[in-house]
Structures are given as structure tokens and as C-alpha cells.
Amino acid sequence: MIYIVGIGPGSRDYVTEKAFDTVETSDFVLGSKRSLEIFEINGERVELTVNLKNELYEFLKNYKNSDSKKKVSILSTGDPCFSGLLKTIFSFDFIEQDDFEVVPGISSIQMAAAKAKISWEDYTILTLHGKEENLKKLLDFVKNDEKVIFLPNNLKNDLNYLVENRISTEKEITVLENLSYDNERIITDKISNLLGNNYSYLLVCIIN
């Protein structure tokens, strides 16, 4: 069986018992370096690179062709069902519904809502990751003064797009960076000031 395992925002503190149990009893564990480091892995460790989609495709195709009974865990940051590996794996032509199970994890969206102390049912949730078309949606939400939580694609480019489309540089945004890690940083500031900072790629943004 294949398990797509949500590992939460990054710190071990937010990994579920179910995730630990599934991963630590797997014959193969596939994931990014930062995901693999969380677990004590007893099976074979397969580190995925930026070429992850092709690597997963090859691994899973071989696995299915070999009619394997081995247990495989694929580590997905946050929750696999939000902008995660569920969609990637479903995009493979040979994968069927019964081939895998999903172990949910705490999404970076949930973690951000907890840190900012907001109820996320009041917000529209959007990911800009590889989704150019969502940038226009974000712009429309901001113009309509709607509350939004979004995962930026490239924060500075995304903010510049808003400004180029007549959103005031005085508009305030909360940026939550490296959630659950020691270098976690949470800033609420005007777009003009946010544009002056450098950021890692682990970012969630909230617009109230």
C-alpha cells in the first residue's frame, strides 16, 4: 500500500501519531530532505529533489509494475490535500483511487490561522504556487476588501503585481514565515515596507 502522509508545517511537534507510525513502519519512505529529517526511518530512504514529480512517477510506476506488497510512505508537507502531493499523484495516468491512502497533516494554513488567532472559515484560501491565474483572483479579492489567506508564489513579485494594479502600498498584510521552526517570523506591515525585506520560501500571507 502507498500512503501519502501529511507531516505538518515542519516541526516534529506538529506531526501526528498516525504519521509517525505509518512512516516508521514503511519499507520505503520518499520525501524532501527537510521532511525525511523529522522521522527515524527504518526502511529505505528516498530523497526527492526539485525534480520530484518525475522521481515520484518513476518510483510509483515501477512499484505498481512489480505488484509489490511493500509499504510505501510519501511525505507531503502540511496536509497532502491542500496544494500538496495528492494532486501530483492523482495526475499520474496509472494511479487509481484504491492504490493509496492519505494520512492528513496540519496545513500551513491552519498553523498560520492559529498564530494569527483568526477563524479561517471567515477567509478565502488561495495558493499562488504555479497558479498564475490565481494572482488575478487575489487582486479581485483585495479590491473587494475580502479577507484572504494565501500561499505566495514569489512574495515580492506577487506584491508588485498588486501595486501595479492599483492596490495601495499602504495596504497591510501579515506575513508568517518558517512556521513551527526556530526561525519563525511573523510581520504585519504595509506593502511598501514588506517589499524591503528578504524572505524564505516558507510563507503564508493573511489579508484582513
Ligand SMILES: C[S@@+](CC[C@H](N)C(=O)[O-])C[C@H]1O[C@@H](n2cnc3c(N)ncnc32)[C@H](O)[C@@H]1O
Ligand atoms: C507546495 S505548498 C504545500 C502546502 C501544504 N500542503 C500545506 O498544507 O501547508 C508549499 C508551501 O506551503 C507553505 N508552507 C509550508 N510549510 C510552511 C511553514 N512551515 N511556514 C510557512 N509556510 C509554509 C509555503 O507557502 C510553501 O511554499
